[in-house]
Amino acid sequence: MAEHYIASAKIQDVTISEGLLGRVSRLVKEQVLPYQWEILNDLAKDAVPDHSIENFSVAEGNDEGFPSHCIANFKIAAGDEKGDFYGMVFQDSDLAKWLEAVSYQIMSAPDPELEKTVDETIDLIGRAQQEDGYLNTYFTIKEPGNRFTNLCECHELYCAGHMMEAAVAYYRATGKDKLLKIMCRMADLIDQNFGPEENKRHGYPGHEEIELALVKMYEATQEERYLKLAKYFIDERGTKPLYFDIEFEKRNHASHFSYLYPPYGMYSNGPKYAQYHLPIREQKTFEGHAVRCMYMASGAVDVARLTGDQKLLETCRELYRNMVQRRMYLTGGIGSTPKAEMFTSDYDLPNDMVYGETCASVGMMFFTKRLLETEPKGDYADTMERALLNTCLAGMSLDGKSFFYVNPLEVDPIVSKENPDRAHVLPVRPAWFGCACCPPNLSRMITSLAEYIYTIRDNEVYLNLYMSNHAKLCLKDREIELDVLTEYPYEGLIKIQIQSDGDYSICFRIPSWSKDKWSGEINGREVVEKPEEGFVRLERSWKKGDTILLELDFEPKRVYANPRVSKDVGKVAVQCGPLVYCLEEKDNGKGLQRIYLPKEAQLQLVRRKDKLEGINEIHTKGLRLSELEEDSALYIPDALWSYETVDLVFIPYYAWANRGENEMTVWIHEK
Ligand code: FUB
Numbered sequence: 156m157a158e159h160y161i162a163s164a165k166i167q168d169v170t171i172s173e174g175l176l177g178r179v180s181r182l183v184k185e186q187v188l189p190y191q192w193e194i195l196n197d198l199a200k201d202a203v204p205d206h207s208i209e210n211f212s213v214a215e216g217n218d219e220g221f222p223s224h225c226i227a228n229f230k231i232a233a234g235d236e237k238g239d240f241y242g243m244v245f246q247d248s249d250l251a252k253w254l255e256a257v258s259y260q261i262m263s264a265p266d267p268e269l270e271k272t273v274d275e276t277i278d279l280i281g282r283a284q285q286e287d288g289y290l291n292t293y294f295t296i297k298e299p300g301n302r303f304t305n306l307c308e309c310h311e312l313y314c315a316g317h318m319m320e321a322a323v324a325y326y327r328a329t330g331k332d333k334l335l336k337i338m339c340r341m342a343d344l345i346d347q348n349f350g351p352e353e354n355k356r357h358g359y360p361g362h363e364e365i366e367l368a369l370v371k372m373y374e375a376t377q378e379e380r381y382l383k384l385a386k387y388f389i390d391e392r393g394t395k396p397l398y399f400d401i402e403f404e405k406r407n408h409a410s411h412f413s414y415l416y417p418p419y420g421m422y423s424n425g426p427k428y429a430q431y432h433l434p435i436r437e438q439k440t441f442e443g444h445a446v447r448c449m450y451m452a453s454g455a456v457d458v459a460r461l462t463g464d465q466k467l468l469e470t471c472r473e474l475y476r477n478m479v480q481r482r483m484y485l486t487g488g489i490g491s492t493p494k495a496e497m498f499t500s501d502y503d504l505p506n507d508m509v510y511g512e513t514c515a516s517v518g519m520m521f522f523t524k525r526l527l528e529t530e531p532k533g534d535y536a537d538t539m540e541r542a543l544l545n546t547c548l549a550g551m552s553l554d555g556k557s558f559f560y561v562n563p564l565e566v567d568p569i570v571s572k573e574n575p576d577r578a579h580v581l582p583v584r585p586a587w588f589g590c591a592c593c594p595p596n597l598s599r600m601i602t603s604l605a606e607y608i609y610t611i612r613d614n615e616v617y618l619n620l621y622m623s624n625h626a627k628l629c630l631k632d633r634e635i636e637l638d639v640l641t642e643y644p645y646e647g648l649i650k651i652q653i654q655s656d657g658d659y660s661i662c663f664r665i666p667s668w669s670k671d672k673w674s675g676e677i678n679g680r681e682v683v684e685k686p687e688e689g690f691v692r693l694e695r696s697w698k699k700g701d702t703i704l705l706e707l708d709f710e711p712k713r714v715y716a717n718p719r720v721s722k723d724v725g726k727v728a729v730q731c732g733p734l735v736y737c738l739e740e741k742d743n744g745k746g747l748q749r750i751y752l753p754k755e756a757q758l759q760l761v762r763r764k765d766k767l768e769g770i771n772e773i774h775t776k777g778l779r780l781s782e783l784e785e786d787s788a789l790y791i792p793d794a795l796w797s798y799e800t801v802d803l804v805f806i807p808y809y810a811w812a813n814r815g816e817n818e819m820t821v822w823i824h825e826k
């Protein structure tokens with residue numbers, strides 16, 4: 156579509172080294188992926204999953220403490236073992252995401268041992284595949300006669316999509332095509348069953364995912380049918396008569412998730428929940444389940460890019476604009492209600508009732524990455540970074556052993572325990588989940604982070620995200636190498652060392668929070684170019700050894716919400732660079748709701764390499780409203796307030812909940 160060649164960097168071409176994201180990448184490789192493998196094989200018996208209803212586990216009667224049963228399901232479907240299916244109807248996707256993450260890991264660092272495990276697992280998947288190409292352990296074991304009869308709820312196309320992503324990733328990592336062939340057979344079967352032809356089902360998935368996966372299948376195999384099918388699913392969604400109404404009648408109202416969403420399971424949540432209230436091109440705002448929205452939009456951008464569908468692309472950009480201007484938390488979280496994990500209305504962003512699912516912010520990264528593949532706009536990268544460095548990283552503990560599904564901006568552990576409306580807002584990360592979508596989603600995103608750092612347009616390199624790395628990039632006319640050295644996001648100094656001679660452009664991002672204060676030098680001479688659409692473009696004849704020094708604004712800043720966000724009126728948050736900060740009880744004592752930040756208080760940045768794996772703190776003087784006597788009345792005629800001056804310590808939001816159960820807040824009163 157585009158007259159330009161635009162692509163994200165390849166994983167094998169970028170090595171992330173030092174710093175926060177280097178540490179997180181290592182953690183995923185050394186701790187998280189092995190741990191997830193144990194979980195998939197039910198070997199991590201200490202990993203007691205979280206079973207709150209919002210996390211779906213009750214839904215499947217999943218209360219026996221089994222972390223997963225995922226591999227066991229494949230063994231049973233393959234006939235290798237006897238037993239029953241166990242887990243979520245989409246349990247297969249946990250394995251698919253792990254395989255995808257491991258493939259990315261192998262791309263960055265070959266690992267024969269790991270490859271052997273993957274090959275054996277692929278053999279198992281092959282044995283679980285049915286004669287006609289069908290692959291889904293739930294339906295194979297439990298409801299073999301009911302394939303494709305409850306797309307609204309049962310995630311068959313979603314699971315297929317995840318396994319297709321894994322297949323493409325492993326093929327790209329190793330050149331081995333066994334899983335790819337398995338998934339081509341499944342894709343072909345889906346293609347035989349769905350499409351505009353009379354004899355096919357005119358349906359689409361209840362949870363988007365297969366659209367973007369089919370695009371990857373098309374790119375890996377050059378098989379046009381896969382792109383056509385992705386486009387069909389995008390085009391068909393929301394057209395009248397509604398497929399899910401027809402399907403619902405045909406199966407006599409039988410429902411999979413009726414215990415969770417009575418009376419008819421996900422169908423009861425209505426068309427907005429799964430984005431079929433309107434054809435996609437007529438949608439102006441993201442509605443319904445936040446993760447579904449991000450996957451839908453990611454697939455739609457892919458299809459628009461490859462088919463030249465400008466209207467579809469404009470729709471996606473409009474949906475993006477509405478989201479970032481009205482429906483996204485400061486931390487890059489989305490989904491304002493635990494009820495069906497959904498978006499609600501513009502500016503409805505409660506801090507303590509939030510959902511902010513980790514997967515939704517991972518999905519936001521998928522979406523913004525794809526938008527960057529259509530046009531280089533710093534705003535997309537700003538949003539990507541906001542999601543990555545705040546909500547996504549908060550989704551995992553600093554030791555990689557526990558995870559958040561819900562990412563609140565305000566927590567009181569007592570309220571979470573006692574108020575059923577806050578039961579989803581956990582103050583401590585569980586070791587695993589009955590519905591374990593988030594941890595493996597984080598893994599696959601972190602292991603593929605290289606793809607998010609750079610976008611290449613013809614002979615221009617766009618630096619979207621800053622972290623220390625070495626990159627070897629294929630531009631239109633030449634291959635180049637460069638190094639980025641930085642302590643970012645803890646310092647604003649970024650050094651880019653050019654390693655290749657030649658004519659090309661380096662385009663570095665000036666984040667929106669630094670647009671009024673930044674400086675750049677090339678070999679000691681000031682950069683005079685100004686940012687356009689968030690990027691400064693340096694077109695030069697580069698010589699090996701040239702050095703660009705970029706300095707961003709790293710003064711801690713106060714941030715205010717648009718007053719339409721009723722929950723944040725009169726409140727302030729603190730940000731430094733891309734990191735949003737929060738107050739925790741561990742540093743500031745109980746009763747965070749009584750803390751005020753005076754307007755004139757100076758914010759001081761303090762490097763703490765010794766704390767929470769190395770962070771910056773922000774120190775300042777605040778005021779704490781004194782407590783009344785124990786037996787004071789609940790309501791009193793006069794304000795008997797008195798304030799004491801207190802030292803306040805802010806830590807980065809992503810590092811919260813790593814020191815046991817405690818209160819936390821991002822927004823505090825300003826005085
Ligand atoms: O339904 C599959 C995944 O599980 C969704 O994306 C998450 O929100 C969780 O519900």
Ligand code: ZN
Nearest residue numbers: 512514592593
């Ligand atoms: Zn999730």
